[in-house]
Amino acid sequence: MKLKLWVTSLFTLGLLFSFVFSIILALAFFFNLISFWLMIIGTIFIHFVLWLVSPYISDWIYKWFYSTRFYTYEEISNHAYAKFLKKVCDEHNIKFPKIGIIKDQNPTAFTYGSASFNARIILTEGLFTFLDERELEAVIAHEAGHIVNKDFIIMTIASTLLSLLYQFYVMFAKNRTSSDHEDKKDPLIFIGFVSLIFYYVGTYVLMFLSRTREYYADEFAVKQVKDPNFLSSALIKIAYGIAAVPDDENTARILNSTRSMGIFDFKAARDVGLIRENSKGQKGMLERALSFDFISPWAILLQLKSTHPLVGRRIKRLSSMTNSPIFDFSGILSMKIDKKRLWLNFLKDASIKYIYIIIIFFYIVYGLIVNVLIFSSLLKGGESVPLSQILSAPLMLLVTVFYWLFVIALCSAPILRTRYMYSKKNFEKASVLDCMADIYASPVRGKPIEMSGKAIGRALPGFIFGEDMMFRDKSGIIYLNYESPIPVFGNLYFGWKKVEKLINEPASIKGWFVRGVTHHVELYRFNTTKSTIKSYVRMWSIIGQYLLIVFVVFMLYMLYLAF
Numbered sequence: 215m216k217l218k219l220w221v222t223s224l225f226t227l228g229l230l231f232s233f234v235f236s237i238i239l240a241l242a243f244f245f246n247l248i249s250f251w252l253m254i255i256g257t258i259f260i261h262f263v264l265w266l267v268s269p270y271i272s273d274w275i276y277k278w279f280y281s282t283r284f285y286t287y288e289e290i291s292n293h294a295y296a297k298f299l300k301k302v303c304d305e306h307n308i309k310f311p312k313i314g315i316i317k318d319q320n321p322t323a324f325t326y327g328s329a330s331f332n333a334r335i336i337l338t339e340g341l342f343t344f345l346d347e348r349e350l351e352a353v354i355a356h357e358a359g360h361i362v363n364k365d366f367i368i369m370t371i372a373s374t375l376l377s378l379l380y381q382f383y384v385m386f387a388k389n390r391t392s393s394d395h396e397d398k399k400d401p402l403i404f405i406g407f408v409s410l411i412f413y414y415v416g417t418y419v420l421m422f423l424s425r426t427r428e429y430y431a432d433e434f435a436v437k438q439v440k441d442p443n444f445l446s447s448a449l450i451k452i453a454y455g456i457a458a459v460p461d462d463e464n465t466a467r468i469l470n471s472t473r474s475m476g477i478f479d480f481k482a483a484r485d486v487g488l489i490r491e492n493s494k495g496q497k498g499m500l501e502r503a504l505s506f507d508f509i510s511p512w513a514i515l516l517q518l519k520s521t522h523p524l525v526g527r528r529i530k531r532l533s534s535m536t537n538s539p540i541f542d543f544s545g546i547l548s549m550k551i552d553k554k555r556l557w558l559n560f561l562k563d564a565s566i567k568y569i570y571i572i573i574i575f576f577y578i579v580y581g582l583i584v585n586v587l588i589f590s591s592l593l594k595g596g597e598s599v600p601l602s603q604i605l606s607a608p609l610m611l612l613v614t615v616f617y618w619l620f621v622i623a624l625c626s627a628p629i630l631r632t633r634y635m636y637s638k639k640n641f642e643k644a645s646v647l648d649c650m651a652d653i654y655a656s657p658v659r660g661k662p663i664e665m666s667g668k669a670i671g672r673a674l675p676g677f678i679f680g681e682d683m684m685f686r687d688k689s690g691i692i693y694l695n696y697e698s699p700i701p702v703f704g705n706l707y708f709g710w711k712k713v714e715k716l717i718n719e720p721a722s723i724k725g726w727f728v729r730g731v732t733h734h735v736e737l738y739r740f741n742t743t744k745s746t747i748k749s750y751v752r753m754w755s756i757i758g759q760y761l762l763i764v765f766v767v768f769m770l771y772m773l774y775l776a777f
Contacts (some may be wrong), residue, residue, distance in 0.1 A: 269327045269334060273314075282314045284334070296772050299335075299358060302438055304360045311335045318468055319343060321455035323355045324475035333361045338468070344455040345532065349448035349772065352439045356477060359434030365427035372423060376416045382409035396774045424521040442532040443540045449478065449529065450490050450500075450541075456480050457487025479522045485732045486525045492690025498545055502651040504529060505546045506729060509653050511560040516657065516731050524731065542560055556654060563658040566634050569627050570763075577620045582614060583639060628759035636660050636726050636736065638754045646690035649727040649735075660726025660736055667723075669694070669716050669740075672709070681709035683716070685723060685735070693734035694723065699750045716742065725749070 276282035287310045290296040296313070304309045312329070314336040321340035327333035335357045341350055383406045436442045456469070456478070469480040486504070493499035507513050508528025517524050524530075533539035536672060565572065635658060644663040655661060667687035673694075674680040682693045698704025724739040737749035 228696055237276060246555065250328060265328055269332050269374070272326055273334070273617065276314060276316065280316045280318070282316045282336065282404070284316070285313045286310075294347055295354055296348050299354050301353060302362075303357050306358075308361055309333075311358075311361060313337065315339065316468065319455075319459045320469060320480075321345065321452045321459075322469065322476045322480070322771060323353050323357050324477065325360045326475060327361070329359050329364065329367055335361075337654070340455050340459060341452070344451045345448055346438060348441075348444045351453065352435050352445040352448050353452075353477060355438035356431045356445065360427065361430035363427065363430055364432060365430070369420070369423065372416075372420050376420060377411040379409050379416060379711055380404065385414065418518055421519065421521055425517070425523045425627035428528070429520055432528065436532065436535055442535040443538075446529050446532045446539070449525070449532075450486065452478055453486035453525070455487070456483045457485075457491070463680045467769050478525075479520060479731075482520075482731050488691050489650050492650060496647070498542075499651055501541055501543050501546050502653075503647075504541075505543065506653050506655065507557070509546075509551065510655075511557060512547075512563070514659055514729070515564075521733065521735045543598055551653065559654060559656065561657070563656050564731040566631055567658045569631055570624075571619065573623050580613075580616050580620065623645070624763060628756045629761070631759065632752050632755040634659060635755065636738075637716070638738075641724050644727070646685075646712065647690070648690045648732060649692070649729075650690070652727075655727060655733070656728035657728060657730030660728050663725060663727050663735070665723050665735075666721070668718055668721055671712060671717060677709070679706045679709040681705040681713065685721075694740070695751070696735055696737045696740075696747075696749045697751045697754050699753065701754070712747070716740065716747070719744070726751075 261526075269619055273284065277284075287296060289302055290313060299313075300310055308330040311325075311330075311333040312335075316336060316338045318338045319340040321338055321344045321500065323335065323337050323341060325333060325335050337354070341353060345353065362407070373524040400499065432445060435445050439445070469476075489503045490500060493503060507524035508530055513524055517527070522528075530543050531539055533541050533543055554656070559587035637660075639662065641664050642666060644661075646665070649655065649661065649663065652661070665685070665687050667685055669683040670686045670691070671684045672680040673682035673684055681696045681698070683696070685692055696705070696708060698708050700707075719742045721742045723735065723742060724735045725731070725735040728734050736751045736777050737747075738751065740747040740749070
C-alpha cells in the first residue's frame with residue numbers, strides 16, 4: 215500500500231507541479247522577472263517533458279491500482295488477436311505496442327503513449343467475455359488506428375496551444391496596472407481577453423478534434439477487418455457489457471479515469487446498453503432509439519461537449535460503409551418526421567434553457583442605451599444631471615418600464631422555467647421502450663409519463679446510500695432520479711432506509727422522461743400497495759435557480775465595490 219501511495223503521490227505531484235509552474239511563469243512575467251519568450255519556451259518545455267514521460271507514469275498507475283499486466287508480442291504470440299495486431303503493425307511499419315490486460319469484466323479499450331515508438335494498447339478482460347474473435351479484432355484495430363494516425367500527438371500539441379492561449383490572457387491582463395506602457399494599455403487588455411475567448415472556443419475545437427479522430431480510427435478498423443459490422447456489433451456489445459456488469463470501486467475508477475481515452479464514453483454507453491437490452495426481439499427499435507442522435511436538433515448541441523461522437527451517429531456512419539448492415543437505418547431515414555414540430559420544440563426548449571442569457575442580453579442592451587443617452591447629455595451640458603432631466607417623460611417611463619420588466623423576468627424565471635421543464639399536466643401512460651424511441655424527446659422539457667412495473671435495484675449497485683433506482687416495466691429498464699425535501703442528508707437517508715424496501719415491489723410511477731446524451735426519469739411519485747413516495751425535483755429546481763441568481767448578483771455587487 216505504501217508503494218501504491220508513493221506512485222500515486224509522485225504522479226499527482228508531478229501533474230500539479232506542471233499546473234503550478236505554469237502559474238509561476240505567468241507571475242514571473244507579471245513582475246518582469248523573466249522575458250516573454252522565456253515564458254513561452256518554459257511552457258512548451260514543460261508540456262514536452264510531460265508528453266515524453268507520461269506513458270511510463272501511466273504504466274505504474276495501471277500496474278499498481280488495477281493489477282494490469284503488460285505483455286510483449288513474444289509473450290502472447292499464440293493468441294489470434296496478437297497475430298492480427300502484429301500483421302497490422304507490419305503493414306503500417308509501426309512497432310508492436312505493449313499490450314496491457316486489466317482484470318475487470320467491464321469491457322473497454324484505450325491507447326496512450328508519446329508516439330508509435332512507446333504506444334500501449336490496454337484491454338480489459340471484459341472484452342474477451344462479451345466479444346467474439348472478429349469483434350475483438352475490430353476493437354484492437356480501432357486502437358491501432360490511433361497509433362497509425364498519430365492523433366494523440368496532435369491532441370498533445372493542441373492542448374499545448376490551448377495552454378499558451380491562457381498564458382497570453384494572463385500576461386496581457388497585467389497591463390491593467392502597467393504605467394510604463396500607457397499608450398498600449400487598452401489594446402493589450404483587449405488582446406488578453408480575446409485570448410481568453412479563443413481559449414474557451416479552443417476547448418470545443420479540441421473536443422471536435424477528439425471526435426474526428428474517433429471517426430478516423432473507426433475507418434481504419436473497418437479497412438483492417440474488411441467489414442464494418444464487426445465494429446458496429448462490438449460497440450453495442452461493449453455498451454451492453456458496461457451496463458450489465460455491476461460497478462465496484464475499482465471498476466468505477468477505471469471507467470472514470472479513462473473516459474476521454476476509451477473506445478466509448480462509458481456514461482453514454484450505459485444508456486446504449488439499456489437500449490440494446492430493451493429492444494431485444496423487436497426489429498428496428500434499436501435503430502429508432504439511436505436515431506435521436508442524428509435526427510434531433512439537440513444532438514448537435516449535445517455532441518459539442520463530448521469527446522466521442524454520439525453513438526447513433528457513429529453506428530449510422532459504420533452502417534453506411536456496407537451494403538448489408540446489421541443495423542439498418544434506411545427505414546428510419548424514410549420515416550415521416552414532423553420537422554416543424556421538431557424544430558419548434560427545439561427553439562422553445564432552447565429559449566427556456568438559456569433564458570437567463572437572453573434576459574441578461576436584453577439588460578445589457580438596455581444599459582447601453584441608457585448610458586449612451588447619459589453620455590450624450592454630458593457632451594452637451596458638461597455636467598452630470600439626473601436621468602429624469604435628460605429624457606422626456608415618455609422616454610423616462612419607457613426606461614423605467616424596461617427596468618422593472620427585467621426585475622420581474624429575473625424573479626419569475628425560475629418558476630416559469632421549472633413549470634415548463636416539469637409540467638404536471640397530461641401525464642400519459644408510456645413504456646420504457648416507447649420513451650427511448652421518441653425522437654421528439656428533449657433534454658430540457660421532461661415528458662410527463664406514467665409507468666407500471668417494479669424497482670429492480672439501485673442505480674449504483676452496492677452503494678447503500680444511493681437514492682436513485684433502476685425501474686423495469688414490461689418493455690425494459692430505465693433510471694429513476696429521486697430528490698428528497700432535505701438536501702444531501704435526506705437523499706442519503708432515503709437510500710439507506712427506504713430503497714431496499716421498495717425493490718421488487720409492484721409499483722407505478724409518475725415522472726418526467728428526459729433524453730440527452732443519457733436518458734432517465736425525473737421522479738414525481740412512486741406508488742406501491744404499501745406507500746407513496748414523493749420526489750421533490752420541481753422544488754429543488756426552483757430553489758437552485760434562485761440561489762444561483764442570488765450568488766451571481768452578490769458576485770457582481772462585490773466586483774462593483776472592488777472597482
